[in-house]
Amino acid sequence: MGRVNATTPTGPAGPAGPTDPLAAFAALRTPEGAELLAGLRDHDPARELATATRLRRSHPADLVSAALGQARLRQRAVAKFGAEDAHRMFFTPNGVEQATRTSVATYRAERFARLGGVRSVADLCCGIGGDAIALARAGIRVLAVDRDPLTAEVARANAAALGLAGLIEVRCADVTEIDTSPYDAVFVDPARRGGRGRIFDPEAYSPPLSWATAAALKAPRAALKIAPGVPHEAIGPRAEAEWISDGGDVKEAVLWFGEGFAPGSFRATLLPSAATLVAAAPLPAPPVGPVARYLYEPDGAVIRAHLVADIVERCGGWLIDETIAYVTSETPYESPYTTAYEITDRLPFGMKKLKALLREREVGVLTVKKRGSAVEPEELRRRMKLRGPHSATVFLTRVAGAPTMLIGHPVGR
Ligand SMILES: C[S@@+](CC[C@H](N)C(=O)[O-])C[C@H]1O[C@@H](n2cnc3c(N)ncnc32)[C@H](O)[C@@H]1O
Structure with a gap:
């Protein structure tokens, strides 16, 4: 038993030192x-x-x-x-860092639950239980597995604290030793952080992506949570890949396997609305042309899922540069997948020119967006010495390869 004892406290001035x-x-x-x-x-x-x-x-x-x-x-x-x-709930430092946020975990759990036939899930690498909790709240019975004894204990305490102990069984074990055959589906969220911080190579995840994929393919249905920046080549043809953003920030990618999913397709889902865009196959490269009256900034999930070409097609527009995810069109286009701006000025990149223009327009509040530019937004704002009653948005980007500044404002404001 460690130094802190549940029934016999060490007293007000308990001895200092390491604790179990x-x-x-x-x-x-x-x-x-x-x-x-x-x-x-x-x-x-x-x-x-x-x-x-x-x-x-x-x-x-x-x-x-x-x-x-x-x-x-x-x-x-x-x-x-x-x-x-x-x-x-209870947490460990790593547990809170690595846990799936409720909005995303709930969305995923409900996608499983909607399929019908998914009444039990083996949650392999459960952490402190972020996903297990959402699955249980969707009415699914969960076996939650983590090999770290404290993390497993915390997951168990969380199931109890939230009244879900009847639906969540927590087991402290290595996931590679678990027989998942009794479960309708498998969910794997490998550890993507090591002693030296974030791990980018999917084969260095614990367990590696190849193990997780093999476990997924053995189950009737499965979901694997992976980093949103995972290279598309690492995904393989048997998964439906979905990128999920929440409030405009990309949170994760998830690979779905089994009946009810569309292998080889790419999906972008935006929370909280759950608006979802999907393409069955990689889209052809979109056209490129000059900056028109409207500029569209696609949601990060759309960009990560390589679905910008779909937006280009929907708005009848084109890209401003073949390497930059800004879409432009002459007529306005409204969509949950993009933020639309009306562009008033196009200038070659240059601090002096921008400062003069903002002064002339009496801009006191400047939103800086950048894609394909190394300029620091804070530094730029400081150097502009903004003054005036108006607001504006500046895009620091490239147009046909040339560093360019586009000035405008969000449509509807
Ligand atoms: C990303 S976290 C899981 C977070 C969890 N989905 C949540 O929302 O709270 C990954 C977990 O995998 C566990 N883990 C890594 N390798 C494992 C293995 N081989 N067997 C069991 N657990 C493992 C780690 O201890 C860590 O808690």
């Missing part, structure tokens, strides 16, 4: 730990030292530092899980 993480976590779930954590819900991290000193007068030092650490993680987790869940 499982024992420290168990202590947090005792009535005393729960009370401490509840009291830290809205605590100000800037006052952590003073708070720790005060709490150590009446609680064991190890428990106080575990509670403060957990309170910090809960505050970080609010962005992913929302305040209501985050303050009932």
Whole structure:
């Protein structure tokens, strides 16, 4: 048993030193730990030292530092899980970092649930349970597996804290030893971070993408979560690949296998609306031409899924440069997949010219967008010395290979 003991605290001035993480976590779930954590819900991290000193007068030092650490993680987790869940759940630093946010996990779980016939899922690499929770809330029974004992314990505590223990069985094991044959589907979210940070090579994921793909192909249906930047060549012809963004930020790519999915197709899905764009095969290269009256910035999921050509076709336009994902057209086009701008000025790149133009137009608020330019938006804004009642958007980009500035404003504003 580690130094923090659930029933016999070490006393107000408990000895300092390393603590068994499982024992420290168990202590947090005792009535005393729960009370401490509840009291830290809205605590100000800037006052952590003073708070720790005060709490150590009446609680064991190890428990106080575990509670403060957990309170910090809960505050970080609010962005992913929302305040209501985050303050009932438990986290590890890696667990909160790597967990799927609720919006994306729910979307994926519901896609599984809508298929019908998916009543149980083996969640291989469950972490602290982000996906397992969403699957259970979609009415699916889950076997949640993680080889890290503390992470598995935290996943178990989260299932209990959210009233989902009846649907989620957590097992601490290596996923390569799990028999997934009793389950209707498999979900794999390999660890993509190692001791040296983010891992880009899919074969260096734990477990490697080739293992995860083989596990997926053995199951009637499967989903693999991968990095959104994964090279398309790594995907293979048997998966439907989907890129998911939330609020305009690309969050992940997921490969779907089995009945009900479309192998070889590429999909972009935008949350929260769940608007979804799909192409059955790679699209031909779109035309390129001069900047017209309207400019469209496709959502990142559309770009990652290589579906910009689809937008070009829908709006009857063309690209401004064959290597840049800005689409242009003479007539306005409204779509959930792009943000539309009306372009008023086109200038060759140059700080002086831009400054003069913004002064003449009395622009006090400047949004800087860039694609194919190395200029730092903050630095540019600082050098413009903006003053005036108007706002504008500047695009720093390339048009037919030439560094160019396009000035305009969002359509409808
Ligand atoms: C990206 S996280 C999973 C996050 C999870 N989907 C969530 O939303 O909370 C990956 C997890 O895989 C676990 N893992 C890596 N290799 C494993 C293996 N061979 N067997 C079991 N778990 C493994 C790690 O411990 C880590 O918790």
